[in-house]
Amino acid sequence: MSNRINRKKYPAVFIFMLTGAAFVYFMSCFINIAEGCKKISKDIISSEVFRTVDFSYDDYKMLYYYSTDKNGIKQLEGINKSRLKNIVYDNMYNVVNKTKEKGSRCPIIFKYIVSDEVYESCFSAYFSIMNDIRCFPVSYDSDNKVGIAYEDSWGAARTYGGNRIHEGTDIMAGNNERGYFPVVSMTDGRVEKMGWLKLGGYRIGIRSESGAYYYYAHLDSYAQGLKEGMDVxxxxxxxxxxxSGYGKEGTKGKFDVHLHLGIYYGEDEISFNPYHILKIVDGFKMEFQKY
Ligand SMILES: [Zn+2]
Incomplete structure (x- = not known):
């Protein structure tokens, strides 16, 4: 007896099998969707994909409202909220895709996968930080034309003090001269921490009203009169x-002169990648002021 005869004789069996297979397929889709939801709603803000959001050049241009004063200096006025919403949405869509690679397939459209609640918490994290920031953390040296440079090194391996990842962006001084470039606060806020850290050297931690924490490390010196608890x-x-840093208090010269900037958010002090944010505010440097 051949299969051909079987098919002719029992078409209902094959239809039943096909229906069964389709049922199993759709069920597995739903299970995957549910699994995807779980993965995405859990710790979305701490996910690497979310924290290392990339912005296109157009995004840079369109994210902030700014004005230009009579001297041609640009001032940040506020953030384009709807533009940011789109960027966060796109970024979360990428999170979904990455999750898919890890085996959690989400074959239906995005809005079924990320709940409004998760989306809102992501958006508010980004909005808090971007709305805090008003300028680049290093002054522009208009007279001497000494430049600064930085690259995206968030997440790179570091070994001093144990294996860890680089939780920030290093802004290097073109002349490698300590005490040359003034470091400015990117935000309004309160000085929460000052003093020596073995890793960070002379550091300052500033807490903004949104709750984000801005960490400036390896300083050569502090601004006169600045103290913990002061508003800046x-x-x-x-x-x-x-x-400064990488040793006992006062240690200097263990590496090139630079500002290490870290940005932390939320109760768990999640580290954000400052690189993309720095790119956005690169055009908003303060005038060089030595003291
Ligand atoms: Zn660093």
Missing amino acids: KAGSVIGMMGD
């Missing part, structure tokens, strides 16, 4: 760029 305004000098 965005753009005010908080210290001078240096190369």
Whole structure:
């Protein structure tokens, strides 16, 4: 007896099998969707994909409203909320795709996968930080034309003090001269921490009203009179760029002169990648002011 005869004789069996297979397929889709939801709603803000959001050049241009004063200096006025919403949405869509690679397939459209609640919490994290920031953390040296440079090194391996990842962006001084570049606060906020850390050297931690924490490390010196508990305004000098750290208090010269900037958010102090944010505010440097 051949299969051909079987098919002719029992078509209902094959239809039943096909229906069964389709049922199993759709059920597995639903299970995957549910699994995807679980993965995405859990710790979305701490996911690497979310924290390392990339912005296109158009995004950079369109994200902030700014004005230009009579001297041609650009001032950040506020953030384009709807534009940011789109970027966060796109970024979360990428999170979904990455999750898919890890085996959690989400064959239906995005809005079924990420709940409004998760979306809102992501958006508010981004909005808090981007709305805090008003300027680049290092002054522009208009007279001497010494430049600064930085690249995206968030997540790179670091070994001093044990294996860890680089939770920030290093802004290097073109002349490698300690005490040359003024470091300014990117935000309004309160000085929460000052003093020596073995890793960070002379550091300052500033807490903004949104709850985000801005960490400036390896300073050569602090701005005169600056103390813990003081309120600072965005753009005010908080210290001078240096190369302190990696040893007991006062250790300098273990690496090139740079500012290490870290940005942390939320109760768990999740580390954000400052690189993309720095790119956005690169055009908003304060005038060089030495003291
Ligand atoms: Zn660093």
